[in-house]
């Protein structure tokens with residue numbers, strides 16, 4: 001992960017709270033969308049583990065109060081993720097379309113983006129607190145989009161000959177992935193924690 005990753009969570013608070021008074025802050029979300037669609041075709045979910053402000057918020061702040069339970073398998077299912085994607089994106093698109101051409105359109109669209117940021121942050125914080133810090137990230141629409149756009153790119157490599165099956169990598173994985181499995185892990189957020197935790201240098205990107 002990057003040196004600035006732990007501090008990015010502050011941006012969520014700035015947009016969610018400051019945006020109530022300055023709706024233009026909501027346009028920061030467009031930067032996030034742009035970064036996601038530029039990065040994910042080459043690096044999969046790298047954005048989630050390194051640059052996402054909400055990911056940083058749950059990983060470094062909410063994790064301190066989280067119950068750290070097991071994330072239910074259904075959260076990773078595309079039967080849940082695809083409807084959640086279309087529901088949230090469709091709702092946001094519908095609201096944006098309904099204000100196009102009206103008075104103060106720029107501000108209204110900014111407020112729609114701020115509202116979306118607040119709603120998704122509240123969901124992420126609730127799941128992060130009562131379940132696991134990254135629970136929301138298993139079915140977040142932007143995580144699903146990155147999975148579909150580049151989930152097989154920039155894969156974690158496991159040197160099976162070095163691995164002693166100590167499972168230290170799995171204990172530190174915020175996405176609770178089966179790290180030593182040689183199958184492609186399309187939901188790996190490339191945070192590098194498993195690489196750092198491995199005592200046998202069996203992992204690399």
Ligand code: SF4
Nearest residue numbers: 048052055137140143
């Ligand atoms: S899954 Fe969503 S909230 Fe989580 S880090 Fe990725 S983009 Fe951010």
Ligand code: SF4
Nearest residue numbers: 173188189191192194
């Ligand atoms: S497998 Fe490793 S790099 Fe991927 S999310 Fe888990 S800890 Fe991070």
Ligand code: SF4
Nearest residue numbers: 163164166167169198
């Ligand atoms: S931490 Fe390294 S040695 Fe231990 S199970 Fe994971 S890959 Fe294997």
